[in-house]
Amino acid sequence: MYRLRRGVLSTFDPRNPLLAYRSRPREDESLLSWMTRLARGNAVKLQCLATDILGFSPQLLAHDLDRLPDEELLGRLVKRVGCTYEQAYSTGMWAYQGLLWFETPKARGPVDWLMPMGRSPHDRRRISSYTTQMCCACLASDPIPYFRRYWRLALAVVCPVHGIYLRDCCPWCHGPIEFHTTDFGCRLLPSVEPMMHCGKCGHDWCHESWDELSAPENLVWFQRQLCQLLVDGWSAELPGAGILSPAFFCGLKCLLQRLNQPGRCRRLREYFALRDAELLFDPCEHALQRFECLRLGDRARLMGMAQDLLMSWPNQFGDIARASRVSSSYFTDYRHLMPYWLHVAIRNELFDQDYAPSQQERSAAKDYLLRHGGTGSADEVNGLLGVASVNHRVAQRKRWNPRGPGARE
Ligand SMILES: [Zn+2]
Numbered sequence: 001m002y003r004l005r006r007g008v009l010s011t012f013d014p015r016n017p018l019l020a021y022r023s024r025p026r027e028d029e030s031l032l033s034w035m036t037r038l039a040r041g042n043a044v045k046l047q048c049l050a051t052d053i054l055g056f057s058p059q060l061l062a063h064d065l066d067r068l069p070d071e072e073l074l075g076r077l078v079k080r081v082g083c084t085y086e087q088a089y090s091t092g093m094w095a096y097q098g099l100l101w102f103e104t105p106k107a108r109g110p111v112d113w114l115m116p117m118g119r120s121p122h123d124r125r126r127i128s129s130y131t132t133q134m135c136c137a138c139l140a141s142d143p144i145p146y147f148r149r150y151w152r153l154a155l156a157v158v159c160p161v162h163g164i165y166l167r168d169c170c171p172w173c174h175g176p177i178e179f180h181t182t183d184f185g186c187r188l189l190p191s192v193e194p195m196m197h198c199g200k201c202g203h204d205w206c207h208e209s210w211d212e213l214s215a216p217e218n219l220v221w222f223q224r225q226l227c228q229l230l231v232d233g234w235s236a237e238l239p240g241a242g243i244l245s246p247a248f249f250c251g252l253k254c255l256l257q258r259l260n261q262p263g264r265c266r267r268l269r270e271y272f273a274l275r276d277a278e279l280l281f282d283p284c285e286h287a288l289q290r291f292e293c294l295r296l297g298d299r300a301r302l303m304g305m306a307q308d309l310l311m312s313w314p315n316q317f318g319d320i321a322r323a324s325r326v327s328s329s330y331f332t333d334y335r336h337l338m339p340y341w342l343h344v345a346i347r348n349e350l351f352d353q354d355y356a357p358s359q360q361e362r363s364a365a366k367d368y369l370l371r372h373g374g375t376g377s378a379d380e381v382n383g384l385l386g387v388a389s390v391n392h393r394v395a396q397r398k399r400w401n402p403r404g405p406g407a408r409e
């Protein structure tokens with residue numbers, strides 16, 4: 001059956017009638033925020049929207065809906081709201097594929113940059129309950145307040161519009177921001193619009209005035225650059241982002257993970273603390289603590305340090321790493337992918353050892369010499385491989401990080 005609506009021919013499906021309150025996703029709105037808004041607009045609980053209206057099991061809400069595209073869910077929402085599939089598809093974190101990630105996030109396990117939602121049954125300590133963030137000034141200025149997709153990214157620490165720090169908790173009771181769970185366990189819906197109220201203390205995040213803290217200018221500028229990069233997919237200013245932005249974000253994550261680590265990399269934090277006359281902070285308890293699980297204050301400080309390292313790349317990075325005496329081996333992580341722009345900077349700026357051929361290279365060079373009339377002596381092999389020999393002197397690299405018995409720690 002076809003009917004004319006606002007001059008556009010649209011299909012009408014009597015099994016999936018349009019909702020009484022229909023609202024398309026706002027700009028950069030997350031799927032969970034959109035669904036919560038639809039439920040509140042239709043005066044039903046979010047769980048009712050998921051089960052009675054959309055026909056899913058209650059288990060649907062136990063998953064992180066923003067993480068992986070559920071085509072069935074998106075399809076049913078499109079039919080009930082009357083928006084396009086592209087509009088519905090743009091609400092998930094998966095739409096960052098090609099901008100933030102090379103591939104769509106995995107169904108299970110940690111995902112770079114995505115603040116984790118839910119608790120792991122295996123290790124509760126590693127999963128943070130702070131799953132999203134907000135800017136109260138943005139919510140207050142919205143004609144229809146909603147939660148942004150961008151706020152679920154761990155790299156978001158400052159509001160690019162207002163230049164103030166985001167909040168990862170309620171400004172009054174410091175409980176986590178769980179806008180979608182405010183009607184859980186309620187028999188009746190509250191008379192006030194609950195999505196923008198704290199489920200724990202009931203304070204209004206939009207209409208009460210909160211003391212906001214302005215972020216330093218360079219951090220605001222860096223955050224705006226990152227936001228622009230997530231739109232454009234490339235940047236001429238940020239290292240490694242000239243062709244594909246995921247290459248830059250992959251390297252930024254490597255740097256942040258090093259800055260976050262205990263052990264030798266702690267010296268980088270010591271350097272910044274001394275330079276800026278601040279107290280040293282140790283955000284991580286163990287080496288496996290992920291950046292995404294840190295609280296906003298710690299992430300903001302680490303982002304500020306990463307921004308410092310990226311200035312006039314790679315000179316400032318090399319100077320700071322040398323001054324902190326953190327050599328290339330501490331930056332190298334063989335378990336994770338490292339983009340070439342970062343690898344080459346670490347190699348050129350921090351690697352100060354001379355070339356040392358492996359045993360296989362030596363035996364291959366010896367075989368080659370024997371096949372071509374050589375004697376295969378150690379000196380000949382050294383000459384062929386370009387390391388010091390009787391006839392061949394190699395200028396040694398300048399050591400910036402002296403090791404061995406006479407080295408000063
Ligand atoms: Zn804002």
Ligand SMILES: [Zn+2]
Pocket residue numbers: 170171172173174175198199200201202203
């Ligand atoms: Zn609260």
